[in-house]
Amino acid sequence: MVENRPWLTVLSHLVLLAGCLVIVLPVWVAFVASTHEAATMLRPPAPMIPGTHLLDNYATVLFEGFGQASRVPQWLVLFNSLVMALGITIGKIAISITAAFAIVYFRFPLRMTCFWLIFVTLMLPVEVRIVPTFSVVASLGMLDSYAGLIIPLIASATATFLFRQFFLSVPDEMAEAARVDGAGPLRFFRDILLPMSRNSIAALFVIQFIYGWNQHLWPLLITTKESFYTIVMTVSRQANVQDGVVQWNLIMALGILAMLPPVLVIVFMQRQFVRGLTDTEK
Amino acid sequence: MATLQLKDVRKSYGSLEVIHGVNLEIADGELVVLVGPSGCGKSTLLRMIAGLERVSAGTVAIGGKVVNEREPKDRDIAMVFQNYALYPHMTVFDNMAYGLRNRRTPREEIEVRVRDAARILELDEYLERTPRQLSGGQRQRVAMGRAIVRKPAVFLFDEPLSNLDAKLRVHMRVEIRRLQQALRTTSVYVTHDQVEAMTLADRLVVMNKGVAEQVGSPVEVYERPATTFVASFIGSPAMNFLPVSVNGESRTLTLRGGQPLTSLDSPSPAQDIIVGIRPEDIHLQPNGQGEAVRLVVGIDLVEVLGADSVLHGRLVGSEDRIMARLPGIHRIRAGESLPLFVAPDRFHYFLQSGRRMAQQ
Numbered sequence: 279m280v281e282n283r284p285w286l287t288v289l290s291h292l293v294l295l296a297g298c299l300v301i302v303l304p305v306w307v308a309f310v311a312s313t314h315e316a317a318t319m320l321r322p323p324a325p326m327i328p329g330t331h332l333l334d335n336y337a338t339v340l341f342e343g344f345g346q347a348s349r350v351p352q353w354l355v356l357f358n359s360l361v362m363a364l365g366i367t368i369g370k371i372a373i374s375i376t377a378a379f380a381i382v383y384f385r386f387p388l389r390m391t392c393f394w395l396i397f398v399t400l401m402l403p404v405e406v407r408i409v410p411t412f413s414v415v416a417s418l419g420m421l422d423s424y425a426g427l428i429i430p431l432i433a434s435a436t437a438t439f440l441f442r443q444f445f446l447s448v449p450d451e452m453a454e455a456a457r458v459d460g461a462g463p464l465r466f467f468r469d470i471l472l473p474m475s476r477n478s479i480a481a482l483f484v485i486q487f488i489y490g491w492n493q494h495l496w497p498l499l500i501t502t503k504e505s506f507y508t509i510v511m512t513v514s515r516q517a518n519v520q521d522g523v524v525q526w527n528l529i530m531a532l533g534i535l536a537m538l539p540p541v542l543v544i545v546f547m548q549r550q551f552v553r554g555l556t557d558t559e560k
Numbered sequence: 561m562a563t564l565q566l567k568d569v570r571k572s573y574g575s576l577e578v579i580h581g582v583n584l585e586i587a588d589g590e591l592v593v594l595v596g597p598s599g600c601g602k603s604t605l606l607r608m609i610a611g612l613e614r615v616s617a618g619t620v621a622i623g624g625k626v627v628n629e630r631e632p633k634d635r636d637i638a639m640v641f642q643n644y645a646l647y648p649h650m651t652v653f654d655n656m657a658y659g660l661r662n663r664r665t666p667r668e669e670i671e672v673r674v675r676d677a678a679r680i681l682e683l684d685e686y687l688e689r690t691p692r693q694l695s696g697g698q699r700q701r702v703a704m705g706r707a708i709v710r711k712p713a714v715f716l717f718d719e720p721l722s723n724l725d726a727k728l729r730v731h732m733r734v735e736i737r738r739l740q741q742a743l744r745t746t747s748v749y750v751t752h753d754q755v756e757a758m759t760l761a762d763r764l765v766v767m768n769k770g771v772a773e774q775v776g777s778p779v780e781v782y783e784r785p786a787t788t789f790v791a792s793f794i795g796s797p798a799m800n801f802l803p804v805s806v807n808g809e810s811r812t813l814t815l816r817g818g819q820p821l822t823s824l825d826s827p828s829p830a831q832d833i834i835v836g837i838r839p840e841d842i843h844l845q846p847n848g849q850g851e852a853v854r855l856v857v858g859i860d861l862v863e864v865l866g867a868d869s870v871l872h873g874r875l876v877g878s879e880d881r882i883m884a885r886l887p888g889i890h891r892i893r894a895g896e897s898l899p900l901f902v903a904p905d906r907f908h909y910f911l912q913s914g915r916r917m918a919q920q
Contacts, residue, residue: 451645454612459659459706460633469658473649 305537312336312531319526335531344528345516350504352512352532358427359491359508360539365428366490371482374434375475378441379467383453393442400435404496412499422503431496437482444478445471481554484547488540509536562623562636562713562746563588564609569618571604571770579604579770581618586763589744591737595757596767597793602750603718605767609748610716611635623713633662638707639716643723644699646691646706652678653687656705670709677705680739697728704736708743715740715747721756733759754794758782766790788914791836797870797883799908802835817877822853822904833917836908839870842884842900852901857882859896864889871900 307326311319314329340356343349380386381393404411411430420426448471456466497508507515513536516529544551564586571579579601586592594602607613609620611632619626627635638659646655653674660670678684681701691699700720707715720736721729737760740747751757757764758778766774766781766789774786785791785799792798804813804821811824813835821835846852857873869890872883876897884900892898909917 449643449645451641451643452647454610454632455639455641455645455647455706456658457612458610458632458637458639460662461658465662470647470649474647476649 308530308533311527312534314527316523316525316527320523331527335527336535339528339531339535344525345519350507352509352535354505355507355509355512356535356539358424358506359510359536361424362427362493362497362508363487363490363539365424366431366493367483367486369428369432370434370437370486371479373432374437374482375441375472375479377438378445379471381438382442382445383463383466396435396438398435399433400439404431408495408499415500421500422506424506426500427493427497427506427508431490431493434486437486440478440482441475444475448474477550477554479554480547480550481552484543484551487543491540563621564714564746564748565619565621565624566605566609567619567621569605569608569620570616571601571608571613572616577616577770579608579616582765582767582772584765584772584775586746586748588746590762591740591747591749591760592763592765593749593751593757593761594765594767595751595754595793598752599769600767601770602752602765602767606716606718606748606750609714610637610639636713637716638710638712638714639718640703640707640720642719644691644703644720646699646702648691651688651690652683652694652702652705655691655702656709659706659710673709673711674705677708680708680742681705696724697732700724700732701735704739708739713746715745717747717749717751719751720749721751722753729756736760754796758794764794766793768793784916785836785908786916788834788836788910791908791910795838795840797839797885799836799838800880800882801910802837802875802878802880802882803832804835805832806830815875815878816880817875819877822907824909828909829917830911832912834910834912836910837882837902837906838908839883839885841906842882842886842902844886844890844898844900846901847903850903850905852903853907855882855900855902856897857884857900859892859894859898861894862890862892 307324310325310328312335313332314325315331318325318329338344340353341351343351377396381389381396415421415426415430420429452470453466456470461469492510493508494510494514497506498511501507501511509532513529513532516532517524564584566582566584568581568583569579570577570581582605584592594605596602604613608615609622611627611630615628620628622635622637632639647658650658656674656677657670660673665673674687675684678687681704683698683701683705686694686698686702691702694702700723703720717736721732724732733756736749749756749760751760761778764774764776764778764781765772768787768789774781774790776784781790781794785794788799788801792801802815802821804815806812806824806828807814811827813821813823813833815821842855843852846854856876857871858876859871859873861872863870863872866889868885868887869892870883870885871890871892872881874880875882911917
């Protein structure tokens with residue numbers, strides 16, 4: 279838009295500011311809460327200015343543990359989340375890029391059937407298949423393990439589909455040039471397709487990391503030991519206190535900690551993320 | 561260095577045959593151009609030589625060895641693609657070295673060969689850049705470099721210049737010819753551009769609908785086109801065709817309007833034939849020696865190109881369309897009628913089937 283109308287500029291800024299406020303305010307409240315003592319938080323009105331207990335609160339949360347739900351030091355919970363999110367992300371990318379490679383570059387019986395089967399599963403969220411998946415994971419003895427947290431969430435139709443679309447946009451001549459240059463299928467995949475997919479991989483990494491990090495229901499179902507809890511489920515469990523005081527300041531500190539890794543991933547990978555979703559590098 | 565033979569090469573997709581048996585012998589060091597309109601099968605033929613398409617019937621032999629069942633990498637060929645197909649994430653150096661590395665060429669030799677090729681193609685300064693940072697012409701040269709470093713038996717070019725602008729295309733055309741003559745590598749070049757075909761080729765193969773209509777030197781193809789298709793495809797503007805009937809014993813040719821045109825030296829095998837006249841063989845004056853045939857043309861349109869003027873018109877009487885290319889600038893107005901002259905030895909005679917008449 280190259281229009282230059284002052285009232286329009288003012289109005290659009292107002293709308294944007296309002297939008298920002300809606301998003302930022304809860305985060306601010308959470309941050310402020312994480313810097314006060316538990317007692318301050320129980321007395322209305324809730325403070326809007328940061329207090330002095332920032333380091334105490336975070337140290338307590340990270341290294342001592344608190345509340346009824348998870349008394350282990352919460353760095354372990356953060357670590358669990360990290361393992362799960364990275365495991366899901368890397369697993370998803372590895373599986374879906376090889377699946378897409380097979381579907382696009384090889385002619386095998388039932389190729390299109392395979393593709394459509396994968397595509398159809400796009401419409402099934404985790405929650406739909408959670409009961410049968412749980413029973414499979416339980417009978418394989420994978421409850422309370424990293425494998426149990428990660429493997430059932432690795433298959434990804436979305437990522438397969440995205441890579442397929444990217445591979446289809448790579449000109450056929452690229453594969454033919456590689457064939458003339460003496461590269462077999464695996465070498466073509468490793469030397470040419472993989473580096474060319476760099477941006478798509480980065481974009482997927484961001485999306486899938488956040489997806490993995492934010493998993494709530496699945497870890498809730500299959501973990502019973504506190505040492506395998508993930509941070510997102512811990513936050514909600516901590517707020518659910520029986521016969522006691524809710525330590526809002528510590529819960530909010532935990533919430534802020536839970537938000538940090540996805541934010542960092544986005545901040546550091548934003549450029550590749552945008553490029554991976556917008557242009558196809560040829 | 562090698563010869564290349566195609567023996568009755570055919571290609572079918574299911575029951576649909578698209579290449580109907582092409583025979584071609586290419587000598588060592590020769591540059592053969594496959595030319596034809598889009599969909600004539602020239603690219604398919606090239607891809608069969610490269611090994612990117614299966615040969616449905618017949619044999620392809622490189623250096624005397626049948627290579628039908630060999631993978632492209634085992635055929636000792638190098639190919640330049642229309643869109644260059646450079647690896648976007650690799651530097652120019654790596655693009656050129658990739659094929660050699662896959663063949664486990666020693667590192668020092670790769671270095672020497674790539675530097676040599678880069679020097680020949682004037683790419684020395686660009687070796688560390690990626691294709692994205694190069695202009696179209698430079699990318700094209702990298703694609704050529706990738707072919708050269710391999711020192712293959714046969715170069716295959718698939719419309720390598722069609723993505724360049726007109727000026728650069730002329731420049732690169734000359735470069736390719738010079739390079740090919742310096743390296744003396746057997747080459748097959750596919751194009752739909754007749755100027756490229758005429759200027760580059762040692763021999764031309766004019767293809768139409770999966771058939772090689774004529775194989776010959778550019779001059780031969782221009783001077784004695786074997787069919788009306790070849791005659792209209794090679795030469796610009798295209799050849800004029802006038803349907804005429806042969807009048808029995810006198811062997812006089814008459815146009816559809818009834819005017820006599822000329823007479824044949826020997827008997828015609830058919831009653832109705834086609835006379836072809838190249839636009840550049842038509843003149844404003846009868847030129848000195850010998851008689852000239854006079855055509856009266858009603859002019860519809862004059863295109864002045866600077867060096868030439870192209871007249872579009874119809875023969876008065878028969879209403880056959882006719883184009884004439886006259887050197888220089890002519891201020892002739894549309895609507896005028898004027899006499900034009902052709903030497904009868906410049907006539908081409910074709911049968912109704914499109915074949916050139918044997919005796920003429």
